[in-house]
Amino acid sequence: MLFAALSGFIFVLLIPIINKYAKNSVGWIASIFPLALTVYFISFYTNVIDKGNSILESTSWVPSLGINLSFYLDGLSLTFSLIITVVGFVVFLYAGSYMKNYDSLGKFYIYIILFMSSMIGLVLSDNIITMFVFWELTSITSYLLIGFNHEKETARNSALQALLITGGGGLALLAGLIILSGISGSMSISSLASMNDILTEHRLYAPAALLILIGAFTKSAQFPFHFWLPNAMEAPTPVSAYLHSATMVKAGIYLIARMNPSLGGTELWNYTIMFVGAVTMLFTAVLSFKQTDLKKLLAYSTLSVLGTLTMLIGIGSDLAIKAFMIYLIAHALYKATLFLTAGMIDHSTGTRNIEELQGLRKVMPITAAIAILASLSKMGIIPLIGFVGKETVYAATIEYTNFGFLFITLAIAANIFVVYITMTVGFKPFFGKFRKTPKTPHELPFRMWFGPMLLAFGGLTLGIFSSFIIGKLINNTELGIITAKLNIPVKLWHGFTLELMLSFITVLLGILLFWKRNQLLKYVDNISFIDEITPSYHYQKLFNGTLKLAKLQSRILQNGFLRYYIMVIIISTIILGGTTLFSLGEMDYTGIIEMPGFEEIIIAIVMMTATYMTVRAKTRLAAIVAVGVIGYSIALIYIMYGAPDLAMTQFAIETLTVILFVLVIYRLPGYLPFSSTARRIRDFIIAGAGGLLMSLISIIILSNPLSSELKNYFAKNSYAIAKGKNIVNVILVDFRALDTMGEITVLAVAAIGVFALLKLRKGADEK
Amino acid sequence: MNLLLVIIIGLLYTAGLYMMMRRSFVKVIIGLILLSHAANMLIFTVGRITKGNPAFLNKDGAIFEPFSDPLPQALILTAIVIGFGVQAFAIVLFKRAYQTAGTDDLDEMKKTDED
Amino acid sequence: MKTSVILSTAVKYLIPLLLIFSFFLFLRGHNEPGGGFVGGLVAASAFALFAIANGFDEAKKFMKIEPIMLIALGLLIALLSGLVPMFFGLDFLTGIWFEKNFPIIGKLGTPLVFDIGVYLVVLGISTKIIFSLAEEEK
């Protein structure tokens, strides 16, 4: 399984080569890959479906963090894997023809193979972090796919929106998963399933569960995160068919199902899922009404179905889980087909606007047949799989009576719109009188219709043989959604039941809605506030708001004024240092009580005066001379306290600095008065606080005795070992010669710097 | 003397920090020089000062107690020299900036922080 | 820059004196105040004086060696004085001393060689900075 999960990442390396030498057949060759994987997964039929086993394989990856490449195959992951590879095969084949005029077809296959492999890895992973890795990879690859036509600004924006929302959810998911592994001490999903008690009773259960759900909801475009999905229709149609109906958007639902045994069973979990799902189901179905674009219509119906699927897990009864599985499979088959036929219509007529499309059945008979077959499944017409799906959904919601008839009512209402969408997308373009379209329509080649036809007939076959194929899958295997095996038969025909009647009513009302569409639209158009209550409006506001905040922040913080930067640093030091200092409590001043001598007082006065002069000087020269006086006074202090070497160096350096300064500035005019008095006073107070802080620190230190072993060690060994009587010099050239080596290096570089600054002027004239 | 030195340290820091907050680049450099004086005085003072004998050994390799601690002196010496190198560079940087921008007003030099 | 005859004559005699003094400062550094750093500075001031008296182009010629070479040599000598002990199995920068005393110089050892490096670097950088600035002013 490791190979199956990772092979795509290796196979993808061949694409550039194939694309270079066999550009026209890259589609054909690439589609061999999902086909091979399909065969591979079918080979587990006996083991997983017949015998009902589940398989766990594990290879170590990051053992110190508890992360392994472990993969788990049971009924749920096998179902998802097969959806991914089968629909993948169809889409790969289709895209080769649909996109043959793109000069970047190679890139397309690279992205989509990476995407497919990530999807497979995601549904197979048993380790939560490994799963997360694949989860994020699907977000990134789908970003690249949605933005495939990247020279269009709308495509870029939609791709970004999808990335930010699913990526944001991904981060919540990551936090949730880390908390989860912290609670349980385990990262294996299959072992988490048996820890439901420990997990749900932990104090961090609620945040963990909600964070994981946020991740799932964003990925599966649940309310209020749904809006990225219709916008993602900017992607080329094969991408929409694959990612936005059959695979990626189902990842969130897969996650909820997968986590249900470990985190489910609480009101928090079930009600959250149920209500979010129900709201999504209805809300998005209603939103579809105004749409005129084929793909957007399909996107809204997908959203509604995703809501239904989520709601079913929330209901969580055996019947609901059964409905979930059937509906999942049914939807993958018909929705991918409809997206592909929509693409065929677009490809052939040059438009996807539903108003412009009608009467195409004569020119595009095969397309029409496929679309209609899929539509029938979608509307829930016997004997297609969609029929079985919808019947079971109804049965499950009827059975669930915690909230009276609420959920069955919501389900019917949403499904009326789904029927409406199907009429618009699957029937309208083909019936009625032919209208002229931007391109002259024609039937499409085999490579394009073969795949969709396969899926459409799959829907029919699975419907007719539902009790045999799906029944076995559902009843015989470990589904992983609930801990026990389901034991409910799957039948195509249950007799004349309540569900059947409701189905019938749904279809009728849906057709009615389609028929009265134009009249109703007028009313809808008048409701203007609808845009403002949608989450996408708030997303945009948040997005722009963040950008504004960012601009504002960097204008305030990084404002270009050096003095302000310095002031912030000084104030930070004073605040942090001051608070720590005063938290020490009472201070001891004994270290400084000692009468200074006369000559010391003189030096101090000279220094104070010079300092004042430096600050208040009117010309640069005066300031520099004053600085020089300070330096010389310091040299005197050094002499007084037994540091002749220091005094000598200080004296020499001070002289040099003054000379340098004078050389540089003697021709410049005097200072300009830049700052106001108020500003000077403010700065003086800040600087004074800084000075005070440093004085206080020195006082405290002086109050305690210092015993340095170093001092005596140097005195003892300076001559004995280091052969020198000037201890300071011995320290410089021997004890701490490394410092001196650094010091002369600094000097050397400074000299090079001075030289280069003065001589090398690139673009000096540009001002 | 400790008291005076502590006051001088505070004064030098105050003056240095104040000068660093000026708009003229020359003043900022002067501020830096004052700060390094302040730091040196600080090291000298908290390294404990001893009046009288420098840290030299006599002919026999013995020392007169009490003698001043040679280590802070060595540190300051290194710091002074490093400081000189860096300041020389800063002064020449000022010169070039003045030549290029035609002013030493730092408020005129914020192009790199604008878009 | 104008040069005056009196100055240049005075400098002619002053420079050897300064150079000798700088060397003396350097040598006694190990036992008395002085050392490579101050020595180097005094030597540099000799060349600066020469430049003031005779102009910078003359001073450059007089120096014979490009200051950057001096800097590089100084650094190299300092580094080598640290590397040599390693051939004797000692740690980097360990001092090695000749047993006997030399006339004038006194004890000779690698720390002294290290100090020569300091001397050269200081001489090199001071002249480099002064010459660069002076050329700029022209």
Added chain:
Amino acid sequence: MLIALPIISPFFFGILMMLFWKNFKAHSYLNLFSSVVSVIISVLLIDRVIEQGIITLQIGGWKAPFGIVIVADLFSSIMVVITAVIGFATALYSMATMDHDREKFGYYPLLQILLMGINGAFLTGDIFNLYVWFEVMLISSFVLLALGGKREQLEGAIKYVTLNLLSSALFLAGVGILYGLAGTLNMADLAVKLPNLEDPEMTTVVSILFLIAFGIKSAVFPLFFWLPASYHTPPAAVSAVFAGLLTKVGVYALIRVFTLIFVNDISFTHTIILVIAALTILTGVLGAAAQMNFRRILSFHIISQIGYMIMGLGLFSSLAIAGGILYIIHHIIVKTNLFLVSGFVNELRSTYDLKKLGGLYKLYPLVGLLFLIPALSLSGIPPLSGFWAKYSVIKAGIELDEFYIVAVALFVGLLTLFSMTKIWHEVFWKKNPEEEKTFNTINNTKQKVLSFLPIILLALITIIIGLNVEPFFNIAQKAADQLLNPEIYIKAVLGN
């Protein structure tokens, strides 16, 4: 002996280049050779440290704490290895892009001395010696930054120089005070002596000075101003080295002193660090989101990412610090690479302005890919290196119930992704807004190879760390455990 070579070797080659100042054309080859030597030395060093534990060298044979000691523990050897890798990558890139004028004025020797200073800072076990290496590093970076003397370079340099010197002044004062308190400069000895002071709380006051001084160098909030003001001004090769290494020396120093010396009042100091980390993470990324210049976006991101490293320190658990170290490793590689890519784009289009760029993905898909790898890694997308780093610190934060900073760290991940896509959209995906203009093409094969090679190399490292993080995490974990058990370090330096 081996342990001093990362300092000696670049120093030697730097001197050699200065000796042959006029033969600047040979400098680039010598530089490349030196960088290869450094890589070999550093790998040997880390290998030895892994095998034998912490190794030390008493410079001049003076035993600690009397002389200066050089110490290589796992953390410092990791840093030395990365420095060598970055040195090698930029050596190649400089050969492709550096102009003769800069080469003539000592670009390569300066680079070598910069690397010497960085390695010195990583290896020294003496606090004053650390100051000296910081200065070596600083002065070389000053000159490299200003080399060329364009107006924007000079303006950037003024801010960079002034603020970094302010930091140095604080650092120096801190060193002096430490000596005044404990009478020693050896870091291990300080760790022993400071807790035994009459009032050990004084240590906390001094620690604030170091926090500010190193905080400025590592560009944390609110001390980071010098970085976005200057990093986008020098040539790409220079910004790449700066962006990768310089701030990380500050981070290294912070981690070193706040695990070894200043650990007497963790609940106070490390809480401050954590708050600073959160604010740094946030303000950095917001700064990036506001920019419209390739390199300025990258510069602001450095700040944000520094926050994550500091967060590891502030959380102060084994996993957190391991995460922080992993973050440093990852970030140096990735950030250098992004700057190199920006430089490459600039070679092609002569601008870093996002508004003027566009259409590069169509023409140079490989460059696009080479941008995406580090960009996604920086945003923490698995399974690239950045993900594991972020994962570790976030997991550590959750384990310690520090939910606020975890929330900030996660949320900022999204904004990071956003600003990376901004570059991607504007530079690569968008149509070229100036289509009628003619652009440079790089026809010279040698130049092409030399500029691509380091980018590919660094991208490969990112991928390798991502796919096979186990050994990297392991070594970071071991380094973190060494840091959290300072007795090992102290024993290695001082004996018993």
